[in-house]
Amino acid sequence: MSDSWKLTLPCTRAEAEILKDDITPLAALDPVPVLMTSEIDATKPDEWRLDVYFEEEPSADTVAMTRRLVPSAARSKPVVEKLDEQDWVTISQQDLEPIREGRFFVYTPQHADAVPEGAIAFEIDASRAFGTGQHETTAGCLAMIDRLKSAGRRYRDIADIGTGTGLLAFGARALWPRARIIASDVDPLAIEIAQENAAINAIPLGAGPGQLELVIAAGLVHRRLRARAPYDLLIANILAKPLIDLAPAFAHATREGGSMVLAGLLSHQADAVASAYRRQRFRLAERIDRDVWTILRLEKRRRVRRHRPASRA
Structure with missing residues (x-):
């Protein structure tokens, strides 16, 4: 001390x-x-x-x-x-109480003895950067992907943009353990912390199935993010303006029929964000409202392919 x-x-x-x-x-x-x-x-x-x-x-x-x-x-x-x-x-x-969202339980080391049996538990130490799942947007994203799992959704290629502590990527891997997952953040410190948290929670790093790849990048501006696209689940817990600005890039990187979970936006910004993605062939499938914050789940519409009738000889 x-x-x-x-x-x-x-x-x-x-x-x-x-x-x-x-x-x-x-x-x-x-x-x-x-x-x-x-x-x-x-x-x-x-x-x-x-x-x-x-x-x-x-x-x-x-x-x-x-x-x-x-x-x-x-x-x-x-x-x-x-x-x-x-x-x-x-x-x-001391005041950071554990968070329970669906099957997830997120706790600081001070609450290691409180992990309930059967929970998907992650230890996230807030000593270097705040972000243990306490924020409504992070907790809401955990709730949203938990709902997707309960609905029977399956995902093979997942991206977590603006990963912070790595928590949402960890959660996605726990729900879809054979998926290939990549997580990025513009802040090198965040990636360093995510690496430390991965070690604490026994999350294997790498580019293969069941592993997590971490990269420093703004948006999707990284060769590994581009190389691993398209994604069938893209998670982005950032802010409303960058979400709107990134709509074309995110849409291009998402597979037809794929899902997107967007957060970091205030409730009064939700319509503008949803509208930006509607123009990119996404439909609003679900939303979670937490206090002044909103989490959106969007689905990318499949293109309608019309077949020309065969000509008669």
Whole structure:
């Protein structure tokens, strides 16, 4: 145990939800800080708080960087305090309760003794980057692929774009253990963390059936992602704008009759995202609404092939 520091700022609920899955640009710091968001007063549902734990006193630049993550706190004074002789990683994770979604159980090391019998369980340590399945979009994606499995869907080629901790790729592999799965993220740190989580959860890395291949890439801009297409299941838990921008590329990479699970979008953005994919021959098959977030499942329509009648001699 050693001294550590905590930076506290007020934030809105929407800002807190976004930060649960994305701590950029703080992820570029070494060591990476731990972010925690919490509700201040149940009677004021939009008033939340951001606590950021550092291993050393944050610089003025780091404080300014953190303030930019929560624009609503532009006029608030940051509170920076030293925490004496505390295991700050353990403290920061104490409130991260395990997540149960369908047959999945996602937990931090502090809850290793709580894994229920028969669950598909993954240990995801939040000490380096926040993303244990707590965020509604990640948990919603787990719920969606669990529904696909319950419906008897079978997939052989799967891509997880914007994988983060690797959790959704791990979940897909558990449901379809013979599938070939590739997962990507634009952030090299995320891929490093996904590799560590794969080792913790005994996920074999590689390009063969039942294995997971990890690559650093923005969208589908990687030779391995292009080479392994088309996919019959594509998962992308990113943000609404890149989902819309990537619609043509995602559509091209998805097999006819294939499925797509899209997340990272607020509920009021769902129609715009669905519309972008409708123009690419996708139909909206299902949606899950979680608080202010929406998870979409889309199906790629098959082309109607008309056969010309044989000419008479």
